[in-house]
Amino acid sequence: MLLEMEKITKSYGNVTANSDVCFTLRKGEIHALVGENGAGKTTLMRILYGMESPTSGEIRLDGKGVSFASPADAIAHKIGMVHQHFMLFPTFTIAENIVIGREPSKGIGFDRQAAAATVEQLGKQFGMPVDPRKKVADCSLGLQQRVEILKVLHQGAEIIILDEPTGVLTPLEVGELLVAIKGLAAQGKSFILISHKLQEIMEIADRITVLRDGKVTGTVEAKDTDAEELSRLMVGRELIQLSRKAAGTGKPVLEADNVTINGARTKPLLGGVSLQVNEGEIVGIAGISGNGQSELIQAISGLMKIDGGSVKLLGQDVTGATVKTIRERGLAHIPEDRYQWGVAKDATVMENGLMGHAGKHQRYGVLSGPGIRSMVGEWVSRFGIKTGSLSTKAQYLSGGNLQKLIVARELAQKTPFLIAAEPTRGVDVGAMEIIHGELLKKRDEGGAILLVSSELTEILKLSDRILVMFEGRIVGELAADHATEEQISLLMAGGKAVG
Template sequence: MSTATDEDPASPLHDASRPPLESGLSLRGVTKRFGTLTANDHIDLDMVPGRIHCLLGENGAGKSTLMNILYGLLDSDEGQVFIDGTQQHFANPRQAMAAGIGMVHQHFMLVDVFTVAENIVLGREETTAGVLSMRRARRKVTELSDRYHLDVNPDSVVENLPVGIQQRVEILKALTNDAKYLIFDEPTAVLTPQEIDELMAVMRMLRDEGRAIVFITHKLREVREIADDITVIRRGRIVGQAHPDDTEGELAEMMVGRAVQLVVDKPEAHTTTPRLQVDGLTVADDTGAVVVDDVSFEVRGGEILCVAGVQGNGQTELASALLGTMLPTGGTIRIDGRPTTHADPARTIKAGLGFVPEDRQRDGFVGTFSVAENLVLNHVEQYTKGGSLQLGRIRENARERVAEFDIRTPSINLPVSSLSGGNQQKVVLARELSRPLSVLVASQPTRGVDVGAIEFLHKRIVTERDKDTAVLIVSTELDEIEALADRIAVMYRGRIVGIVPAGTPREVLGLMMAGFSHEEATESTGASIPDPATDRTVLESVAPQEPDTATPEESNR
């Protein structure tokens, strides 16, 4: 494991005299600036045929920017791209694709109302006498789908496909262009554990055919499982090369520049009375479609209930209904026994609910307001006297919260938008925990946050639990759920398919995330079933949705 230091400006692993690969793709000295921010700082990177190269770094480290330059979506300010030793320049993705580069995007670049085959030919239309050859496109999809065991029906409409199958369509788009250099940009963010395993099997097949692959991620477990080579990027600079045999702790230290405690110390929960009670909750979206369907659960004081599931299965709407930004069409919500079903956010907060939103920049703070102002945003009346703000008390509160929550800011008077993602999230959590709570609801609490800040945020959430607060965490990160949960509720298509104890095997959770009941998932995996008689957390079963057991061809007939 070789590393570079941030303190020595000469230390980044860039060698201006280093030649490009004679066989393969090379980036040399690639630099990209956005105003005063340097997103990529003299990056060198090689894509070697027959190898999977993991580009590891936290959100905002510059990984996707670098690959967007390679794919022709952005222009670099400095540096060169070489293929087989010959310098290239891609003004747009079409030129990059013509050179043999394919990209599987983190946010799918698909047209929902088109079929799979129509999406495949989009932008690279083959015509015969001016007519699109859809028959040829269907044949190509079927051929590649069979070769790589992708099981994709070329006539399926994309909007009807599960997200895991939609990602396979993205892979097929790259393969129909016979891409020799494949970029996978955070491809596992919306997948179940089983779908992640299937994706990695496909990546290994592509590697074994001699294709060069870059796999962008911030998930340490996945890096160690799939990588042949590992490059670590921090704040836009290459800080070292690592090996798949390096521990997760060593990789995390390279990512953030210091030792990190990856698993928070969490004493056994001592639960008290139910503080959050949800019974038969149903929520519809703006179109009238039911997105939360007859959901029931309770969270006791002194415990953390984590809601697991692939993004888009009703978790966001559930959290919004608990706060009061979406009104239920059925069911009840109670905080400490008092109904809050149709309460607005102000009343819900007054009832004792703290809320950490999924999108902090949109819903968590006002970016142009100062750190100090944001720290009192939802209880500013406590700092008002005679119609005037008590600015001295607001500043005093800010200094206390900055110290207590280790918020890294040069000044409490700076706009919160100037802080890093991790420090912005600390501001949100500090504000919510600065008053007595009955219930804390935190949706994706560590999204876009570096490993070091995750460590701190997890500790504070556990500390809040131990104050007899009922904590509900909504997260798509199974590592986070395993670290924090006392119990786990799994959501699928707007319903809870089961509530299981902490320690339930990951493969069981993965099948439940695809709609299987706990019993079905346990039987399928052969995992041991937690015994309610010996486990302090009683297993709760809820009638499951019909799981996705049919092939895509069957499900789209």
């Protein structure tokens, strides 16, 4: 056995993140690690990568006991990790990012030509070609993911940990990444894959280990299981199959007319986007990241000034209005980037939950502590948010638990209009079931929802109408009942839908 983690336990005071966890990895194997948010997956991998020390337990490589005091120790033992949030320097070239820390020299200076040649050869060797001279800032997210993998390969990694590697990729990029991982495994590299996407796991993994509440609930051969069994192992119960009613035919809630945002280059960021979201419907926006979805969200919510066109909410013109005014007129917003837009990491769970709700819980300018605790505590229970207490700082919650807190907070606004941007990014199947159910409930009660998601399965599952964006414009509209992933993918790439 290449790697053995034997009875790993990790405790933080009274909280146990991992409890007697056993995990093994064979040479050339792709071993998936799955579980609900806060189940202990990332903690276990942080221990393997030297970012945490276990409270007890043993790690063995090729049968020999090892311990890592830092990631440098892990790298020295040929273990590499690609984190969920990329750790690249945008202004550096691909070659500079890959060789950093192991730069080839020419005299006393950095040999850029040698670095580019090394990276070009590395890409060819592992079937992941890149342009070494291209700046990372100009790379798609899929290409950045490839750069991260090449970086750990350049460090000599034989064991590669991938934390949610497809979370921000398009379907085409996901397919390319899975092919690349399989190719590397065939060359003898071994992978530990943390992911919530069970269908992808079933496609690529050799074995799958499931964690729940810090304990292993099962390790199975991928060929002997299915997504339903994995879901049961993850959440401890059968998942509810959601049913959708027919869409309502209510009044317009959001009306965006010819919205334009000029870019620094020749093409506009938004080139005359018009759309309408009515009472009782979910309108999905699909598109490859960087094609105007973010700018559209910011234009509607008041975060970005528009150069042309208008935005109306419930018939009132809110073009150029402040974020505060637009929210008061009836908008709630689940942001696409929870860390940049959704939470204050140094604030507590309760303080983050209070955002946007303070007016309901104060009298004569004094906040009501019991009322706030009751409100946020109810969300923690209903959405299964794992936190030590309501006084825990947001930065100590897992990404998925933060996401659930934001979703709960914004849905509790009970506004007529909701922007749901990547509402289930980084959450487990149990939380996804809850969030999808809450979005459909809001829609069935007459709410209007603009859903922006990179997950086509989510778009197809929840939307009544689907709009596709490409290069800052809406290039197609499809009825969700008749749309296919192939049609949407073609439009996302700038083609025309057929069929």
